[in-house]
Amino acid sequence: MQINIAITISRELGSGGSHIGKLVANRLGYAYIDRQILQMAAKELGVDEAELSIRRERECHIRCCSGLDRFDLRHYHLSIDTSVVDFGTATQMIASLATELPEEANWPWVNELI
Structure with missing residues (x-):
């Protein structure tokens, strides 16, 4: 049986949580x-990213593993503000993002670490 894992890190601005x-x-x-x-x-x-960023503070977390288990047992935790995006649209966006993920963790923002 496959175990679904999501790791979330809450952080304060400037704390280095993103780097961690x-x-x-x-x-x-x-x-x-x-x-x-x-x-x-x-x-x-079709909205400005800044507008979504402002609303992000009230975000509702969506854990989605369905369809993401194709990627070497890696799972992802995504957060979408459901006051801006309805659940159906959020699900479609997550599924779309999942299909575009590379099979290896060879992403520049992951591998360009100090």
């Missing part, structure tokens, strides 16, 4: 996803 998240993802062979989902949502909705 990238290090953890790299060490575990997970993909690191942060602002990419926000950029994709803004593009899909």
Whole structure:
């Protein structure tokens, strides 16, 4: 039986949480996803990324593993503000992002670590 794993890191501005998240993802062979989902949502909705970023503070977390288990048992935790994006659209965006993920954790924002 496959175990679904999502790692989330809450952080304060300037605390280095993003850097730690990238290090953890790299060490575990997970993909690191942060602002990419926000950029994709803004593009899909035709709104400014800054508007979504403001609303992001009230975000509702969606854990989605369905369809992502194709990627070497790596799983992803994505957050989408459901006051801006309805659940169906959020699900479609996550599925779309998942199909574009490379099979290896060879992403520049994961591998460009100090």
